[in-house]
Amino acid sequence: xxxxxxxxxxxxxxxxxxxxxxxxxxxxxxxxxxxxxxxxxxxxxxxxxxxxxxxxxxxxxxxxxxxxxxxxxxxxxxxxxxxxxxxxxxxxxxxxxxxxxxxxxxxxxxxxxxxxxxxxxxxxxxxxxxxxxxxxxxxxxxxxxxxxxxxxxxxxxxxxxxxxxxxxxxxxxxxxxxxxxxxxxxxxxxxxxxxxxxxxxxxxxxxxxxxxxxxxxxxxxxxxxxxxxxxxxxxxxxxxxxxxxxxxxxxxxxxxxxxxxxxxxxxxxxxxxxxxxxxxxxxxxxxxxx
Numbered sequence: 001x002x003x004x005x006x007x008x009x010x011x012x013x014x015x016x017x018x019x020x021x022x023x024x025x026x027x028x029x030x031x032x033x034x035x036x037x038x039x040x041x042x043x044x045x046x047x048x049x050x051x052x053x054x055x056x057x058x059x060x061x062x063x064x065x066x067x068x069x070x071x072x073x074x075x076x077x078x079x080x081x082x083x084x085x086x087x088x089x090x091x092x093x094x095x096x097x098x099x100x101x102x103x104x105x106x107x108x109x110x111x112x113x114x115x116x117x118x119x120x121x122x123x124x125x126x127x128x129x130x131x132x133x134x135x136x137x138x139x140x141x142x143x144x145x146x147x148x149x150x151x152x153x154x155x156x157x158x159x160x161x162x163x164x165x166x167x168x169x170x171x172x173x174x175x176x177x178x179x180x181x182x183x184x185x186x187x188x189x190x191x192x193x194x195x196x197x198x199x200x201x202x203x204x205x206x207x208x209x210x211x212x213x214x215x216x217x218x219x220x221x222x223x224x225x226x227x228x229x230x231x232x233x234x235x236x237x238x239x240x241x242x243x244x245x246x247x248x249x250x251x252x253x254x255x256x257x258x259x260x261x262x263x264x265x266x267x268x269x270x271x272x273x274x275x276x277x278x279x280x281x282x283x284x285x286x287x288x289x290x
Contacts, residue, residue, distance in 0.1 A: 013039040013101075017146040021154060028158035030109035030165070035139075035146050039101040046092035051085040053108045054116070056164060058129075058139050060101045063094035068125055075100070078130040082121050082168065084113075103139040107161055111225070115165070118222040119172045127171050138163055184209035185223055188216070189231075196236055196259045202228055236260065237273050244278055245285035251278050 016036040025031045033053055039062075046067075057064070057080065064075035068089045075081050075091075083089050085106070093100035116122075129135055142160045145153045188209045192200055205228055206216045220228045236258040243254045252263045255278075260266035270278050 025154040032157040034106040046090040048090040062100040063097040064100040
């Protein structure tokens with residue numbers, strides 16, 4: 001069986017647009033390099049361009065066939081494929097179907113390689129995005145920015161790329177083993193936030209996630225980019241910030257409520273993370289509120 005034939009008048013299509021990042025792009029974690037739209041047929045050769053950037057492919061219709069390191073994946077309407085084009089890959093129209101139409105974006109950015117690994121994209125590069133509305137609109141928005149070459153194209157493309165990446169993380173996090181890992185870490189975070197005054201240790205946090213200490217440490221690193229104890233330190237300081245600004249409570253009592261029985265330890269951690277002492281931060285908050 002093949003899918004419904006596409007009108008010859010619409011085939012082939014291969015629009016490619018390149019974006020040369022400006023100085024403003026340095027302020028953003030993700031930078032768009034190229035984008036395009038394509039309709040291809042089984043008669044066309046596979047694409048296997050080797051670029052050192054990441055590519056997202058949104059299938060609009062028909063079927064595509066992606067091969068990464070010799071492993072094949074079928075791409076159909078409502079899916080996004082994420083590939084690292086520095087790897088050995090190829091993609092083409094699936095031979096039994098009349099056409100494959102898709103939109104694509106190529107980009108680079110800070111932390112993408114780590115995210116690519118933590119989401120297990122090499123083993124499973126296809127994200128089923130049927131439940132996510134208007135992703136085609138996000139891709140089209142990127143294409144519009146690149147085609148228009150407006151002054152704010154870099155910032156607009158970054159915002160749209162961030163939306164796409166967030167959608168991919170959410171899809172993968174709520175399906176399969178990744179979803180279970182996220183739920184376990186969420187339980188740990190909720191338990192800690194409910195009792196910041198407690199002297200938490202990794203040995204106490206691990207059972208809350210039903211993980212060993214080594215597993216908790218590794219999964220925390222994968223999902224948050226930091227260690228459980230460093231995350232806890234930031235949570236305590238964030239809670240202290242709020243209490244310093246919205247209450248007149250003594251700083252020593254605030255420190256204890258946030259898990260610092262030693263006010264000197266609290267002051268040291270606070271200044272290290274915030275850049276000012278707790279009392280200075282309180283004075284700044286008072287100035288803003290007036």
